[in-house]
Amino acid sequence: MDDLRELYQEVILDHGKHPRNFRTPDDATAEAHGNNPLCGDQLTVYIKTGADGLVEDVAFIGRGCAISVASASMMTELVKGKTEAEARAIFETFHGMCTGEGDEGDVGEDLDKLKVLSGVRDFPTRVKCATLPWHTLVAALAGDSEVTTE
Amino acid sequence: MTSAQHSDANIQPFDVAKVRADFPILTRTMHDKPLVFLDSAASAQKPRQVIDAVRDVYEREYANVHRGLYEISEAVTARYEGVRETIRRYINAGHTHEIIFTRNATESINLVVASYGRSFLQEGDEVIISELEHHANIVPWQMLRDEKGIVLRIAPISDDGELIMDAFEKLLGPRTKLVAISHMSNVLGTILPVAEITRLSHAAGAKVLLDGCQSVTHIPVDVQALGCDFYVFSGHKLYGPSGIGVLYAREELLDAMPPYMGGGDMISSVTFEKSTWAKLPHKFEAGTPAIAQAIGLGAAIDYVSALGLEQIGAHEHDLLNYGTQQLSSVDGLRLVGTAPAKASVMSFTLDFAHPHDIATIIDRAGVAVRAGHHCAQPLMARMDVPATVRASLGMYNTRADIDALVAALGEVTEIFG
Numbered sequence: 001m002d003d004l005r006e007l008y009q010e011v012i013l014d015h016g017k018h019p020r021n022f023r024t025p026d027d028a029t030a031e032a033h034g035n036n037p038l039c040g041d042q043l044t045v046y047i048k049t050g051a052d053g054l055v056e057d058v059a060f061i062g063r064g065c066a067i068s069v070a071s072a073s074m075m076t077e078l079v080k081g082k083t084e085a086e087a088r089a090i091f092e093t094f095h096g097m098c099t100g101e102g103d104e105g106d107v108g109e110d111l112d113k114l115k116v117l118s119g120v121r122d123f124p125t126r127v128k129c130a131t132l133p134w135h136t137l138v139a140a141l142a143g144d145s146e147v148t149t150e
Numbered sequence: 151m152t153s154a155q156h157s158d159a160n161i162q163p164f165d166v167a168k169v170r171a172d173f174p175i176l177t178r179t180m181h182d183k184p185l186v187f188l189d190s191a192a193s194a195q196k197p198r199q200v201i202d203a204v205r206d207v208y209e210r211e212y213a214n215v216h217r218g219l220y221e222i223s224e225a226v227t228a229r230y231e232g233v234r235e236t237i238r239r240y241i242n243a244g245h246t247h248e249i250i251f252t253r254n255a256t257e258s259i260n261l262v263v264a265s266y267g268r269s270f271l272q273e274g275d276e277v278i279i280s281e282l283e284h285h286a287n288i289v290p291w292q293m294l295r296d297e298k299g300i301v302l303r304i305a306p307i308s309d310d311g312e313l314i315m316d317a318f319e320k321l322l323g324p325r326t327k328l329v330a331i332s333h334m335s336n337v338l339g340t341i342l343p344v345a346e347i348t349r350l351s352h353a354a355g356a357k358v359l360l361d362g363c364q365s366v367t368h369i370p371v372d373v374q375a376l377g378c379d380f381y382v383f384s385g386h387k388l389y390g391p392s393g394i395g396v397l398y399a400r401e402e403l404l405d406a407m408p409p410y411m412g413g414g415d416m417i418s419s420v421t422f423e424k425s426t427w428a429k430l431p432h433k434f435e436a437g438t439p440a441i442a443q444a445i446g447l448g449a450a451i452d453y454v455s456a457l458g459l460e461q462i463g464a465h466e467h468d469l470l471n472y473g474t475q476q477l478s479s480v481d482g483l484r485l486v487g488t489a490p491a492k493a494s495v496m497s498f499t500l501d502f503a504h505p506h507d508i509a510t511i512i513d514r515a516g517v518a519v520r521a522g523h524h525c526a527q528p529l530m531a532r533m534d535v536p537a538t539v540r541a542s543l544g545m546y547n548t549r550a551d552i553d554a555l556v557a558a559l560g561e562v563t564e565i566f567g
Contacts, residue, residue, distance in 0.1 A: 040530065
């Protein structure tokens with residue numbers, strides 16, 4: 001049960017049950033649809049970027065497991081107010097955390113919050129659950145409308 | 151069918167302990183817990199008899215089939231071809247040359263689509279499938295639709311997971327050329343009334359393809375009594391190796407159908423101007439086949455036949471009843487698929503946890519189930535669930551396996567509840 005407790009920490013269960021920014025905004029400037037064909041999880045990420053390149057709003061809707069919903073929820077909280085470049089950089093480090101290939105050291109305050117999700121590294125089949133929302137965000141930032149984990 | 155009905159019958163009682171001893175993998179652990187394997191609908195485990203048959207081929211008499219003019223090639227050819235007769239008997243086909251070896255049921259369906267479908271279906275012709283089909287019995291027909299302009303009609307199911315026969319009958323019409331439908335649902339466990347479906351379809355002038363992937367492991371199948379035109383299944387769900395599957399088709403259809411793939415073994419003669427085809431069944435079997443796998447499938451069918459499919463079915467049905475009852479007592483659990491006629495599959499959701507989270511948690515308790523859409527996304531949409539957990543039974547499962555599943559679900563409740 002220990003590694004399960006590590007995976008399903010309270011903060012993940014909380015975000016999974018009560019996802020933040022779980023809505024369809026009517027002023028989004030871009031959106032992308034993420035799909036994990038292996039399991040059928042789907043979500044749509046909406047972003048609103050300003051003229052200065054800042055991500056002014058992020059929201060999502062979709063259905064998925066606790067890990068993917070929590071990851072999406074935490075992502076929306078973290079990315080709001082960041083530049084597109086900052087958002088991409090956070091994802092890169094976060095991806096490393098989830099696969100166990102990243103730097104374990106000081107990752108800064110923002111990424112520190114995402115460390116609760118790094119328990120997926122012990123569950124290889126679940127890594128994509130944590131990263132799908134981010135892949136979808138990056139697709140939206142790049143102007144792509146579809147992304148799959150395959 | 152219940153085990154009680156069989157208790158007085160003049161047959162050996164089903165000895166699950168003895169059966170389990172034949173499956174070497176069941177002695178292993180998963181995450182330091184005894185393996186509780188409840189994923190046989192995805193692929194079944196293999197008895198020692200199958201493993202030995204495959205090893206024996208490679209150790210004692212492996213050579214290519216249909217080619218060698220030497221003793222071991224002739225011996226392995228005889229063994230390989232002998233499996234056709236084993237399969238013929240198992241599904242009571244009229245002739246051994248009506249048994250075509252493929253890689254799996256998916257390839258069998260693709261063969262029918264590519265050969266029969268391309269040759270005999272025209273623009274505007276209708277093919278009926280159902281809402282509960284596996285992707286393997288949806289996507290090939292969609293590909294044919296896009297290529298030839300056929301029309302796909304979808305027969306609806308009820309909330310319990312039964313085919314709605316009135317609605318199915320209404321879909322049948324003068325343009326219906328083929329009905330392609332599951333004998334048993336891989337997600338819901340529903341056993342479809344395929345004899346009646348075949349009778350109605352034939353009356354409307356349509357051919358019938360039955361996907362027997364799930365049914366051949368639980369229910370005696372008699373393709374002549376059913377009267378179906380095509381019957382497909384995979385070896386690996388029937389306790390045999392992966393990489394070998396079966397297409398049964400009636401002789402006159404196979405005779406009329408063009409080859410599926412060209413190559414060696416499927417020809418009678420070849421010149422650069424023209425080639426002629428081998429006789430059945432070889433016309434549909436280009437290239438070196440899955441020799442050891444076919445022989446392994448023969449051993450699997452011998453194993454199942456020796457135990458008796460009715461005995462196995464009765465044992466599994468007893469477990470299905472027990473499992474259904476035990477799962478129904480779990481708070482927040484919804485069974486998906488509650489048709490009165492069903493076998494060996496229990497799909498469910500918990501209202502407080504997603505199927506993937508459930509599967510991850512119970513994996514750590516040694517319980518192997520499948521979670522996801524089970525290659526049946528349209529069915530998930532019909533049942534209004536994103537995914538389900540599926541516990542599926544094989545001949546080796548016991549009530550203790552069900553108890554382990556229910557106990558492991560308790561850990562899910564502890565974390566999520």
